[in-house]
Amino acid sequence: MKAQLDLMQAALDHINQGFTVFDSDLKLVAWNRGLSDMLDMPPEIIRRGSHLEAFIRVNAERGEYGPGDIEGKIARRIERAKLFEPHYFERVRPNGQIIAVSGTPLPQGGFVTIYSDVTEDRRRQEKLERTVEERTRALRQSEDWLRLVTDNIPALIAYLSPGPVFRFANRRYADWFGQSVASIAGRPAPEVVGEELFKELHPHIERAFEGKAVSYEYQRKRADGSTAFMRSTLIPDMTVDGRTLGIFVLSLDATDQKQAEATLVQSQRMDAVGKLTGGLAHDFNNLLAILMGNLLTVSRMEDPIDKSALDRKLSPMLEATKRGTDLIQRLLAFSRGKAIDPQTVSLAQIIASAGKLLDGSLPSTITLETETSDFGIGARIDPTQMETALINLAFNARDAMPDGGSLRISLSRTELDKQDAEELGLSAGSYAQVTVEDTGSGMDDETKLRIFEPFFTTKNFGTGSGLGLSMVYGFIHQSGGAIKVDSEPGKGTRLALFLPFQPLDEAGLDGFETACQGDLKRGDGELLLLVEDDPDVANTVTDQLQNLGYTVLRAESAEDACNLAFELPELRGVLSDIIMPGQMNGLALAREIRRKRQDLGIALMSGYADWSALAGQDDYSEFPVLAKPFADDQLADTLQKILSPST
Structure with missing residues (x-):
């Protein structure tokens, strides 16, 4: 013990x-x-x-x-x-x-x-208290200086602690929200800025409290009713170990800058419109080159003209006009903000069709060769845009071979492994490869890096817009593909277009040419009323209708059309332009006729980009609309649709 x-x-x-x-x-x-x-x-x-x-x-x-x-x-x-x-x-x-x-x-x-x-502990505590008191006094003095400085800076400055709660705001910040400097401190942010604005700002504030610097813009009504634009930056106040104590807020009035930017954007937009005009001219000049080349060939033919030879020249001309119509429709769709639905089509048929368009349009010094042996290679694309892309590439190649040469367009299926796909910005897998090769002047490395830039061109001023290749690039990438360029000065250029492979069965092989190769749906003498105020257009459409087997009665105004529609019981259908002079437009005419003649098939036509606004109407889904100019097959299909219910 x-x-x-x-x-x-x-x-x-x-x-x-x-x-x-x-x-x-x-x-x-x-x-x-x-x-x-x-x-x-x-x-x-x-x-x-x-x-x-x-x-x-x-x-x-x-x-x-x-x-x-x-x-x-x-x-x-x-x-x-x-x-x-x-x-x-x-x-x-x-x-x-x-x-x-x-x-x-x-x-x-x-x-x-x-x-x-506890002597040492209490002495340290006393010393700490004295230090805190001294620093508090110094801090208060510093805050007075800080307040003096921040109140005179032409910016809105504040500090938010978690909550978020305001801990500091300078005079300008307080004035902006109708508060005083003293009234803001300690108040939740929604109370200060307002619930509605806080909902807009809250996601940015949350990101800042996560430790990320954030910049954003917002707008707010001033007391006088004018709109002010603010540009704010949030900077996290972080500790060494990564904790966010609060966020610093810096806001600047960007109203004047926004107005200046709007003026600049408008100026740039007008400049872009002028450049875009050059781009449209580029595509249309290519189509006109096809028409002109074949017309010159026809003009040189000796009498008597061989009909088969004439058909070979007229066919690409008709195709070129159709492509021009398609181009206009794509531009109109773009102006309305509507996307064109892609189709799964045979690339071999598109290349063959483009070859026909180019035949006779390229100089005799240039040899064109197409290789499309595999008709089972398909892609989900807009076929008209693909044809336009090939035509653009062909005419670029032509310009690179002023003394002649050879141009080859080929099609193959290829498998891209992970490395090759990543270099192109694609996923590994199976792709359709369309290759366009020429023996022209080629390009140096600097030019290769810039050929897809909008408005970049190496051609003389006035001879090229610089939009052809950028449009090709945009179309291929929108279709999920990529372009690889191989070129050296003096050794020609090879462009490989990669598109996601789509297999085609026999039913899908003729998807692109069905409308061109199929039989037209013809009428059997049915009486149709054509309402068109332009005599030249009326003559053209009358010829189309008569060639399709219909009997045509013409009216130049909506009033005449109403009278004829109500007085002729044998009338089977009405085809009317939408925009016409007078009190009644084509859409109103169609609705008036439909109200009294339920038995009549009615279709509309227009050549305007936004005819619905001109007609004062937004809903036109009750009647089919043909966009001018239209081909015989489009007209025939539309007439069959409106007339079939009454047959």
Whole structure:
């Protein structure tokens, strides 16, 4: 037992705090060496059985409790000790040492007391408090300077803490939201900026609190009703370990800049319109070259003219006019913001059709060769755009071979592995490859890097728009493909067009040429009313209708058409232009006739880009509309649709 007590005493002596245990009679039963070291107690009283009063008397007599009645001080402390209540207090000794005394009662009476020297801790705390006070004073002075500076900066400045809650705003920021500087601090952001605007700004604020710098623009009505445009930047206030404490807000009034940008954009738009005109001329000049080349060939033919030879020249001319019509429709669709639906078509047939268009249009010094042996290679594209792309590439090749040469268009199926596909920006897989090769002048590296830029051209001013290749590039990429260019000065150019491969069955092989090769749906003498105020157009459409087997009655105005439609029971259908002079346009005419003659088939036609706006109507789905000019097969199909319900 003694050995255990000695061991416990040795352990207590190593504690750097004073330690005592008094029993229920307030007599000392245990202590450690730290007690005498810390409190400087006489050795004769530090023994088992010493009463608490002896310790208190030593402290009182040497002034530990301050001046005054010593016996009274001793008595009061003994009475409090007899209560055996938990207690804690700090006492400053005459030498300046600060002792923290913590007493805990024991279950059977008595208490354990811990004496801690907290002198250094309290001095550090006092020093820290003085430092905080000094820094607070300096910070307040800095804030005054900051306020002075930020209030005079022509910008809106604020600070948001998590919540988000405003902690700071300069005068301009407060004024912008109809607040005062004092009223903003401590208020949630939705209250300051308004719920509606906060919904717009909230996603940006969330991203900033995630630690990302954010820039955005928003607009807001001023008090005078005018619209102001603001450009804001949010900068996270982050700690070293990556926590976001808040965000700094910087907003600038961008109204004047926006107005200047709008003026510049309008100017650029007008400039782009002029350049776009050159692009349209580029495509139409290619089509006109086909027409002109074949017309010149026809004009040189000796009498009597060989009909088969004449047909060979007229066919591409008709195809070129059809492509011109298709081009116009694509431009109109673009102007209305409508996309053209792609089709799964045979690339071999498209290349063959383009070859027919180019035959007779290229100089005799240039040899054109097409290789399309695999008719099962398909792609999901707009066939007209693909033909236009091949024509553009062919005429670019022609310009690169002023002294003649050879042009070859070929088709193959290829498998792109991961590396080759990544170089082209594609996914690995099966692709249709259309290759256009020439033996022309070729290109240097700098030119190759820029050939697909809009309006870039190496041709003399006025001879090229620089839009041909950019249109090809845009079309191929919109179709999910890519273009690879191989060229060297003096060694010609090879362009490989990659399109996602689509297999074709026998039913799909003739998808592109069905309309051209199939039999026209003809009429059987049915009487049709043609309403067209332009005599030349009326003559052309009349010839088309009569060639399709219909009988034609003409009217030049909506009023005449109404009278004829109501008075002729044998009339079977009406084909009317939409935009006409007078009080009634073609759409209103069609609806008036339909109201009284349910038995008549009615179709409309127009050559305007946005005829619905000109007609004052938005919904025209009840009648089919033919876009001028239209081919015989389009006209025949439309007439069959409107007449078949009454047959």
